[in-house]
Amino acid sequence: MELQQASGRTGVSVYVGFMKRYSTGNKIAQNILRSPDFGPVLGITCSSMTAPTYFAGEVDYSGSCLHHCVQDVDRMPxxxxxxxxxxxxxxxxxxxxxxxxxxxxTCENSVIGNVVMGTVQPRGTPME
Incomplete structure (x- = not known):
């Protein structure tokens, strides 16, 4: 809501897109994790990569961080x-x-986890 209000005041467009949490695979994973038959979640791990070719031309990590890494930082909690x-x-x-x-x-509910993310894996290799 704060971003929307700031956009209205300044006329600057805003886009927030945490779409990974809504992908079919992640929704299935969340349904499994929330199932009483699964048991308590104690830990989570994630690996997410893209290729160095993402940086054709000038190396600017902001795009990779905003398009890829932010998704994992959102999805894990x-x-x-x-x-x-x-x-x-x-x-x-x-x-x-x-x-x-x-x-x-470490999450507030004591779940621990780790995420490895970056741009060191060739295209054509599974990303997540």
Missing amino acids: WLAGSQIREMTVRLNAPAPGRILFHMGF
Whole structure:
């Protein structure tokens, strides 16, 4: 609502697109995790990659972070059923256009998890 109000005041368009949580596979995963037969969720892990070719021309990591990494940062607490309480982030950037993040986190409901995301995997390899 704050973004919408700011957009109205300034005339600047705003787009928020956490679409991964609404994909069929993730909705199925959430239904399984919420099922009483599944049991409590204790931990979650995620790996999400795109290719270094994402950076054809000038290397600018903001697009990768806004298009890919933000989805995982949103999706993990959503699947855990609780907001993140604390997190650590590590970075490995071995060459221009190649970046790898590791995020470890604990949610308010004590679910722990980790996410590995970056641009070090060739196209054609499964992304998630």
